[in-house]
Amino acid sequence: MNSKIPEDLIERAYQGKSTKEDALQLLEIPPLELFRFADELRELAVGDIVTYVVNRNINFASRCVGTCGFCAFKDKNGYVLSLEEIMAKVREAKQAKATEVCIQGGLLPEVGLDFYLGIVEAIKAEFPEMHIHSFSPMEVYHAARISGITVKEALFRLRKSGLDTMPGTAAEILSDRVREIICPLKLKTGEWVDVVRKAHAAGIPTTATMMYGHIETPEERIEHMLIIREIQKETGGITEFVPLPFMPYNNPVGEKLIKEGRYATPGLEDLKTYAISRILLNGYVNNIQASWVKLGKKLAQFALYCGANDLGGTLMEESISKSAGASNGERISVEELEWMIHGAGRIPKERTTLYRGVREMASGNSRKVLGFGISE
Numbered sequence: 001m002n003s004k005i006p007e008d009l010i011e012r013a014y015q016g017k018s019t020k021e022d023a024l025q026l027l028e029i030p031p032l033e034l035f036r037f038a039d040e041l042r043e044l045a046v047g048d049i050v051t052y053v054v055n056r057n058i059n060f061a062s063r064c065v066g067t068c069g070f071c072a073f074k075d076k077n078g079y080v081l082s083l084e085e086i087m088a089k090v091r092e093a094k095q096a097k098a099t100e101v102c103i104q105g106g107l108l109p110e111v112g113l114d115f116y117l118g119i120v121e122a123i124k125a126e127f128p129e130m131h132i133h134s135f136s137p138m139e140v141y142h143a144a145r146i147s148g149i150t151v152k153e154a155l156f157r158l159r160k161s162g163l164d165t166m167p168g169t170a171a172e173i174l175s176d177r178v179r180e181i182i183c184p185l186k187l188k189t190g191e192w193v194d195v196v197r198k199a200h201a202a203g204i205p206t207t208a209t210m211m212y213g214h215i216e217t218p219e220e221r222i223e224h225m226l227i228i229r230e231i232q233k234e235t236g237g238i239t240e241f242v243p244l245p246f247m248p249y250n251n252p253v254g255e256k257l258i259k260e261g262r263y264a265t266p267g268l269e270d271l272k273t274y275a276i277s278r279i280l281l282n283g284y285v286n287n288i289q290a291s292w293v294k295l296g297k298k299l300a301q302f303a304l305y306c307g308a309n310d311l312g313g314t315l316m317e318e319s320i321s322k323s324a325g326a327s328n329g330e331r332i333s334v335e336e337l338e339w340m341i342h343g344a345g346r347i348p349k350e351r352t353t354l355y356r357g358v359r360e361m362a363s364g365n366s367r368k369v370l371g372f373g374i375s376e
């Protein structure tokens with residue numbers, strides 16, 4: 001069936017043993033062959049269901065002491081939301097039937113762990129059932145350092161206060177060569193891996209992201225995916241992998257690339273990256289998320305034929321991508337997401353953050369019962 005793909009390479013992919021060399025070889029085959037193979041693996045892993053989550057992103061601060069050269073979000077005189085302002089946004093999310101809030105912000109020099117604990121505790125006090133998917137490995141590392149405690153202790157306290165899961169952001173490309181250039185003050189590769197492993201050990205699952213399409217090589221992209229696979233083999237705590245194309249506008253790294261005549265990644269390269277991630281993570285990470293914010297709605301829909309099986313969240317707010325030039329808005333309705341999924345010939349299902357079905361609530365919730373055969 002996959003005539004252009006060598007048998008031994010297919011075999012290793014099925015066994016979850018694809019190598020870096022396999023991935024490099026797959027990048028050279030005709031794209032449609034690659035997409036068809038990734039699509040086969042997607043079908044075997046998760047079938048034809050395409051999931052999404054009704055959520056709200058809340059960026060609690062646009063001030064940041066970080067120096068990441070790809071960041072269009074930080075602002076020395078930016079805002080920091082008060083707890084009351086954060087809670088007002090959580091209430092709006094609840095009103096809109098969100099099951100998850102994803103809270104992240106810049107790194108604030110004066111803010112230690114108590115600030116983060118305060119947010120989690122306030123949300124859980126008012127909405128115990130709201131899933132709190134918040135704080136990147138960098139934020140947790142920073143908060144622990146400011147508070148003079150270990151990352152392990154910080155994670156333990158966050159978990160105890162009610163933090164459910166963490167976004168595996170701040171991963172960028174897990175290569176110290178790349179990080180030294182684009183985000184020299186950020187966690188090193190080993191430190192990111194360490195925070196994520198410790199989060200899993202503390203009972204906090206995470207996602208895993210990869211921001212690609214800037215100064216990294218294809219090898220470094222592949223090595224990143226293989227690091228994620230290794231973590232997952234050990235902990236099983238990764239819920240999804242989210243490849244995120246770099247947005248080159250309004251930030252120094254992007255501006256330098258544009259001067260050299262390089263712009264945002266071509267769509268074909270995005271789709272190949274999705275396909276490679278499905279193949280390399282086969283057997284370990286079942287959920288590959290296509291970000292409609294970064295890819296655009298139409299390319300995200302096509303990514304469902306290149307290995308992706310999830311379209312992420314309805315969001316309601318996503319100022320980080322918007323600052324860097326994403327033009328796909330800040331929210332999408334459930335109806336439109338389902339329209340996109342149906343249009344791709346797939347079956348839409350609302351999920352929780354942990355990829356379980358959303359149950360119909362006894363009153364006031366008109367959304368359908370969307371079971372996955374997994375009970376919460």
Ligand code: SF4
Pocket residue numbers: 064065066067068071072073074105106107138183
């Ligand atoms: S990417 Fe995050 S840590 Fe880096 S400068 Fe921007 S807001 Fe700060």
